[in-house]
Amino acid sequence: MRLVAVSSIQENVFLAENVLNSKGQVLLKSGAKLTSPILQRLQSLGITYVYIEDGRTDDIYIRPVLAEGTRREAISVMSEAFNQVKKDLSAGSTKFNLHKTEKRFAAVVRDIISQIKERKEAIDLLTHLYAHDDYIFTHSLNVTIYTLALSMRLKNLTAKQTEEIGLGAMLHDIGKMMIPASILKKPSRLTNDEFDLIKKHTELGFELLRKEHGLPLTTAHCALQHHERLNGSGYPRGLKGNEIHVFGKILGIADVYDAVTSNRVYRKAMLPHEGMEILYAGSGTEFETAYIEMFRKAIVMYPTGLTVWLNDGRKGIVSGQNEYVSDRPILLILEEEGSNLDVPYKVNMAVETTLFITETDTTLSAI
Template identity: 35%
Template structure:
């Protein structure tokens, strides 16, 4: 199984992973893509899909959590944000139950390196984003040696960090053009709205509610809503600040296209680093392989291949299955090369493997 852009899909390709619109399934795993299916997925803002072919049919990509758990979490966020009224509190017990299940599944995994396999549509970005941020935050918290109680508080805060957006007018939240300064000020109010909503819930701790309030605060004091600096920002909020940026960068938005995992890591490490907690960022980049399994890559000699194994100690130097020669011709026999065992080859960029 490997991921390719929807623009490069051709009728007859075999879908390697089911595609959902929120909690509603669009296409089952194993479906044969038709031109109609491909065009409809484009309309829904799906930019990539997983396919099965002879290049990658033996590759197994394990998500950080069970697909059923992920879908339930997305459905919960969607239901909570679409049906919220000031007279009806969110189901905090369900949120806690979902987070507990996510923690159990992550802790039972043999490998903490992350492969996030979620395929988002533009319409359901907010819901899937909340779940991804929750998963990434919990894994980062584990790497930081947080205890179980702390992980639960962190997870709940991360899952509900954007809940305040339900108070923002949809025409501003979904605007395709650049926001005016007045509209941006309204967007920024979601942090305080989120805190106010969560602070009313009997089962949600003050610490979890602070995540909603502080996840846009920055180490240099230039964040919002209160311009907090460094340790004035709770550790959980500092964790979510990192995971929130990463998932936003690697997701298609109405106003811009996603960037690759390695580009997002580079941005966090070099551009955003002064505004983030260095210890949190250091742990985070250790759990995110810059070139996940199933990613197409191009080497410095011009050959193209697909990542088939991550080297934990050398995440930038995975095992690559070489598929295409430098002249673009397909190899008669695929070769596998462990970049951690040679200095002759390096990955210079992502690449789409299209025959």
Template identity: 50%
Template structure:
């Protein structure tokens, strides 16, 4: 299968993977020829890219980092619980958060089990899913990235559970912010930005009073927008004043934010998102965490078309688990001429490098 920008789809192209709503329902089924009407519908749904059948890549299979069942249950739980918290806030009722710990604990355990059983780097292409709320999907994606990174850092089971809960609940305070501001199609005013910033403290206040929610999980909500140089919020903490969990979460949070479609901005590709992190490494983000994160995620997703520095063109066919910036590439073109496809392992051919991906996915 090959990853193709929706805007580049042609009539009769065939999807390799179905397009799903984040609740698990199938929006567009795989295995049937696409009509212009369906292609238009995909664009209307905000789907930036899809996987399609391709003769050169027909044996390339993309595996999900968590199962569809786990994703469906996680999104359902996040949606239900966040909406309940929002409704209590709107009517001024005090929330009884007794069930928060149980519901989210079950989800975290399933995510941990799925990631542990995976033998590959983490790849999340959220645009392959259509979702009702960015906050809900973002909360899940950040959890997957955070837990995957924490595993690389050899966290104990207790620590993985704590940071997993903190990650899935890090944006719970955003239920206190109006949808009009959160999903505004354009730059926020200074006043609107100040309103958005309250979500960190609001989330902390909610979680620190919730039975069986670790206090460190509450601090994930409180500190995930703090930055090493003290330029973050809400407290302007710097350096070692910021808890390690929050430093990890900051990296995962920003990466998912820039690699997800938003109403005001198209998604970046993973390698572009990583450049954002590296540009702030040592000042905004912990440099060691950024470097480890780059080895945790798939910088170049399987199925994406890439250009090499020696004039060759191919499709990423396999990841090198600990060196995701140097995957396997199935070459099918050299200096503009088609060639019989063959594999190149960039980890072994160190003089060869990816210099560009085919026209940035999801852009106009």
């Protein structure tokens, strides 16, 4: 299978992987012929990339990060908790009761940790392959996965702290339930007043979560500090350096990365290596350099199925990943010296150390 941009596909090729909504429900089954109306529908749903069938790449397989049951339960518990906040607000209440879902949140976090532990390869989470029914829930789950993938590589965090930051990640945006949907989903540029209102979600979430006695106080600090930056340019308090809790520093990286690699109403998703460039641009000024380096090892830089070019001119498709060296994948070489190969062959960049990727097919010419 190959990863291609929906906008560049010519009709009548076949889908190789199911297209899902954020709850993991199938919207379009693999094997479906991609006709012009279907392609238009995919674009209207915000699907940027899909996997298509290609006889030369039949052996390429994508392993989901989470079991579908875990994804559904995570979205379900967040939906229940966040919507309860909305309901309480509409009823004029200033008290929110999350105690009914606290145990379910903790169970989901432990389940995600267990599944990440079982993986030997880096996290290959192409969020733009999903149609997002509600961005906040999907974003919160993605941030949780990225946060835990990074946290589990840090030797200074205990198992208990890892669970706590996982809870904080799932709930870090709960304050957005108190922001008008018309502003959260506005497709055009926000006014200064609208942006100031959105920034309040950090403090609103903190005030909500700190009153929940069944949750660690660090969960509330995740909501409060995930937009703080090392140089003091963040919000709400403009904290600097070690004034920011380690959880806030980790969450800040995961939050930004998922934001830029996910579809939004006002821009299309970036590919993983492009998202990493955003983080590196803030290395040492906005984000801890050591955490960025660890995060780079935890996630897939070049997603399986992506077309790439090497420094020696060869063209190939990412066919697999290497543990701990996500920027040096396994490639299936399809072209040499400008000519297609009758018999493609594999190259492991972790072994062929003189090779490096010079270009990726991010525009992905018509198929």
